[in-house]
């Protein structure tokens with residue numbers, strides 16, 4: 001399978017996880033994202049299992065991710081007015097950065113601030129909830145050959161050792177064939193194996209557990225505070241980004257860019273190349289890039305800006321709808337354009 005196909009496979013795994021998580025133990029509410037992790041290790045697909053009530057409380061802080069510096073002030077903001085240096089734990093870096101983060105947090109309506117003389121006081125608007133239950137890392141390798149298995153075994157061993165994730169999986173494609181057992185035996189035994197068959201697109205039943213994973217969380221469940229902070233940063237980034245943000249690094253404003261339906265998933269498609277383009281090739285330097293003509297922007301697309309903007313809007317709404325579904329804010333009739341750039345049919349199933 002080519003790298004292009006691996007990118008497409010990753011998107012299908014993300015959609016599968018959104019529809020069918022947990023593959024072994026039955027439905028759990030999740031936020032799914034991709035290409036997240038730490039400086040040392042980036043995971044293909046990241047599944048954040050959430051507490052629905054706490055997740056609803058998290059949504060009150062808005063749809064954007066709360067970055068690490070803002071998390072420090074938001075999580076520790078006091079219930080009553082206090083000078084920020086009295087209220088917040090020592091950050092381990094200069095206080096002037098904390099002061100600057102406090103102002104940004106207040107600008108985003110995450111906390112309150114006021115001045116008392118020349119001192120800045122802060123107060124929380126609401127408690128930051130404990131919304132993350134578990135973090136699951138999935139490595140995607142549709143074609144598992146010997147060299148890929150060796151590389152993955154090393155990466156997954158790292159995940160098992162660091163136990164930053166609570167669970168780790170390898171997702172691989174079967175398309176009806178038996179998975180190569182000898183290669184799977186190379187994987188750490190703690191890692192689950194998900195055998196997928198997306199030949200008819202994604203639905204809630206296109207994955208089978210070929211090997212059950214072990215719980216990677218430390219005995220007793222306690223991680224050191226640094227690890228907990230890093231996990232929360234990953235979860236926040238997943239919350240803000242989701243997995244449909246591929247449009248941020250591609251060119252939906254190219255006249256050839258469209259969305260293609262793969263079962264219950266929508267994936268990018270290049271009409272000029274009749275393929276699913278990678279973010280690298282779908283860029284302004286693509287030889288076939290052709291900006292959509294200005295007159296397309298007057299054809300009554302869902303919002304101003306033409307079909308490219310319509311695609312971005314549609315994908316953002318899909319992300320929002322998934323969040324709504326977890327927090328109980330699901331609203332009927334939010335659908336926008338359908339499975340290609342030419343349709344404006346409401347569609348709640350992709």
Ligand code: SF4
Pocket residue numbers: 251254255256257258269270271272273277281282283284286287288289290
């Ligand atoms: S022609 Fe190039 S820029 Fe346009 S959609 Fe295809 S890959 Fe992307």
